Amino acid sequence: MKKNLLSELKQYTQDRGIPILAAADAELLNKTAPEGFRPMDHLQGAKTVLVLAKPLPLSVYSVPDDKDYNFYVRAFTTSFNLMNDVANNLALMMEKEGYRSLPVPAYSPLRFHQGEPWGMLSFKHAAAAAGLGKIGKNTLFIHPEYGNVLRFGGVVTTMEWPTGKPAEFKKLCPEGCALCVHACPVGALKNGTIDKTACMTRCIRHVMMPPRFMMRFFRAIMRKSRVLSRFMELFTLNFFEEYGIGCMACLTSCPHFPGYREKQGDIQ
Numbered sequence: 001m002k003k004n005l006l007s008e009l010k011q012y013t014q015d016r017g018i019p020i021l022a023a024a025d026a027e028l029l030n031k032t033a034p035e036g037f038r039p040m041d042h043l044q045g046a047k048t049v050l051v052l053a054k055p056l057p058l059s060v061y062s063v064p065d066d067k068d069y070n071f072y073v074r075a076f077t078t079s080f081n082l083m084n085d086v087a088n089n090l091a092l093m094m095e096k097e098g099y100r101s102l103p104v105p106a107y108s109p110l111r112f113h114q115g116e117p118w119g120m121l122s123f124k125h126a127a128a129a130a131g132l133g134k135i136g137k138n139t140l141f142i143h144p145e146y147g148n149v150l151r152f153g154g155v156v157t158t159m160e161w162p163t164g165k166p167a168e169f170k171k172l173c174p175e176g177c178a179l180c181v182h183a184c185p186v187g188a189l190k191n192g193t194i195d196k197t198a199c200m201t202r203c204i205r206h207v208m209m210p211p212r213f214m215m216r217f218f219r220a221i222m223r224k225s226r227v228l229s230r231f232m233e234l235f236t237l238n239f240f241e242e243y244g245i246g247c248m249a250c251l252t253s254c255p256h257f258p259g260y261r262e263k264q265g266d267i268q
Helices: 004-015 026-032 070-096 121-127 179-183 196-202 214-223 226-239
Strands: 020-025 049-056 101-104 111-113 117-118 150-157
Touching: 004 020, 004 070, 020 026, 020 121, 020 196, 026 049, 026 121, 049 070, 049 121, 070 101, 070 150, 117 196, 121 150, 214 226
Parallel strands: none
Antiparallel strands: 020 049, 049 150, 101 150, 111 117
């Protein structure tokens, strides 16, 4: 039954237009993720994290006179909704066969860790653990075929899957390349990490987005106050389900952005 179930789940995912379904060892992520963001924190007895991944249409990144990237925003919102729906149905299919399974939100709600917003579980780290690709210097996930435009969803389950293994993928983000670091207008990228506070004040367009100096103030307080962190979690849940985008320089400046050559004028 398990073998047939694996085939059914993979076929269902393909039929819903999601080309990638991979499995990561939950125990590996338990060892590397901070407390509160581990598979075991969400589902007791978790053995596998299933990763769903699908690229966005390339044209949404380069619509003329679309300064707020409205086409891109609608595309990633649609993708998040699809991922949540498919993850929910995969969980139901596995639970029907006796495996407890938890669909993990593709985006919201967020939780604050050390003063910065995090997803309930890091799908890009799960994707790396599954051997799908590599996290680049811009902290975006890079896939050898789809580049850096994948969007993720997933399921934590007690069902044991054949899991992938992390790989180096040295060519995906070579040591000598720092295009994304130099392209960031607020200097948010450094040593493979990102200052989310600096990034968000430039990247996110929202009528309720605080100015940069307030964001740094909030981050400093939230690092010490779980009460304020909890308030911000509720705030983002209620007011940041959707938001505009003002910058994606780190993504489009990367040679692994599928439209990079066209952006550089190499393709007419």
